[in-house]
Amino acid sequence: MSAFSVWVLFAVFYAAQGAPNFPSSSDGLVPEGKPPSFVTPGQKYRIATGSTVVLPCRITQPGSYVLVWKRGIAVLTAGPVKVTPDPRVRLLPSPVSTSSIPGIPELSGGGGYSLELKDVKPQDAGDYVCQIGTMDPIEITHTLEILVPARIHYVSHTGPLEVLQGATVKMECRSSGNPVPTVSWSRKNNVLPSGERSVSGQSMVIQHADRHSAGQYECAAENGVGQIDSRHITLNVLYGPEVETERATVHTGIGLEAQLVCIVHAEPSPQVLWFKDTAQLGTTEQHAAHARGNRYTLVIRNVSTADFGNYSCVASNAHGKGRGQLILTGIAGLAVFDSPPIGTEKDFYNISWSVNSHAAIIEYRLYYRKPKHHHGHHEDRNSTKMSFRTDWQSFVIPGAGISANQFYTPAPFPGVTRQKMWHTITGLQPATSYEARVQAKNVHGWNKLSPIFHFTTKSNDMDNMIEPSAQPAVYGVSQQGMSPFSSGVRSYISSFFLLILVPVFFAFF
Ligand SMILES: *[C@@H]1O[C@H](CO)[C@@H](O)[C@H](O)[C@H]1NC(C)=O
Ligand SMILES: *[C@@H]1O[C@H](CO)[C@@H](O)[C@H](O)[C@H]1NC(C)=O
């Protein structure tokens, strides 16, 4: 074993001990003729506040030169001695060898001191110089950038924010951090009034606040360092009642329980009163008013003829008043046709409909008519004129009675029965469009005439079964056959991707 190897082992031993007198103990052993150089170059460090950084300064041939750490003109350490009183600073002898196997001469023989800085603070940012006091001092510079997590230090509204409807609301959150954080706004369990999920910016403005603007807003500051910082602002918008009715006309019957419902939006909560015509209704054996959320209900028990008529709910708060109008009636609801718009026969058509009524329908009046000049579709092909006779043909059809109602379907709402009826209209022309309306009468009177229904008789010519005719509106339904197909293709493609992607996912993750 050569004398040089003995020295290396000796040096490794001392370095492992963190011996502060290492440089002096090696005095004289290193030839002065070889000036030291840096093994570690100057670097830039980006460190989050609160963490610990070790700035390396490893040199070849420490010899008898003094290594000094400086920050600006302030000397932090000199040789093995810590000069700064800052307890967060520590001097760490650089490992003599980067090799984990001691005694390999090629990798050993260096030295120097690293500077450890604990619990870094924003003011620690700057240049740190490691200098070797040779005749011509040489140095490396480490630059420390301190990353500071985003923090919100100002919120425009700490308590709940109350504004009047129509007001302009400005909410603001100011933040700091390094890098400069981005602030974004969102609303809890909702999109923003603009319809966006979130917007970025230090402040958010809502023009013309209304009830849809109310809610809990969140501003969140984020810069990629540490946790996101966020604050909440609760916005209450005060406004007068906005009243809608669930059903403006409520069909009922004698002896039933009827419910009249108003949906009222107001802030603060409104007082809601019920009226029949101009008389205010109190809670009696006959009437009860309930509120659940924004749903206000008047229950009328054991309905009698005297209960039919006009009702209103009147809602008021400090910001205004709103009214909903309702009609309680025993007459039937509007009839709805349910026969197919294209008939299966050339000269007759089976038309069917239903009405909602508690009382049995006594009779129906069915009306129909056809275009004036319409003697078959061939002659009509290039006609640009569409004139119609305005005279309707009509039939009176007796009601089937509820007990004899063979077309029973579940009631659309309590106490009311869906009553169905059909009638075969004969003496029709082929491939011709007709219009029909129907009206129903029960013990309380005639209901309103139904909206117009269009139907077409079957063509003589089998090839022209769905030839567009004078009333094209009813044909759209059967000609949109492409869309179910294309959605089927789409779902096929998506399940294909699932089949492929799921195994790939599991194979890789
Ligand atoms: C409903 O009112 C009628 C009188 O209008 C009465 O004869 C009947 O007993 C009442 N029914 C109930 C259940 O209160
Ligand atoms: C109910 O109100 C309508 C208008 O909404 C009115 O035409 C009708 O006459 C009123 N009926 C009664 C009984 O006041």
Ligand SMILES: *[C@@H]1O[C@H](CO)[C@@H](O)[C@H](O)[C@H]1NC(C)=O
């Ligand atoms: C007419 O259509 C209804 C169903 O909508 C059916 O019950 C009835 O039997 C049909 N009448 C004739 C004569 O086909």
Ligand SMILES: *[C@@H]1O[C@H](CO)[C@@H](O)[C@H](O)[C@H]1NC(C)=O
């Ligand atoms: C209708 O069509 C016939 C031939 O197909 C043609 O002679 C006639 O001018 C057309 N009429 C109109 C109003 O376009």
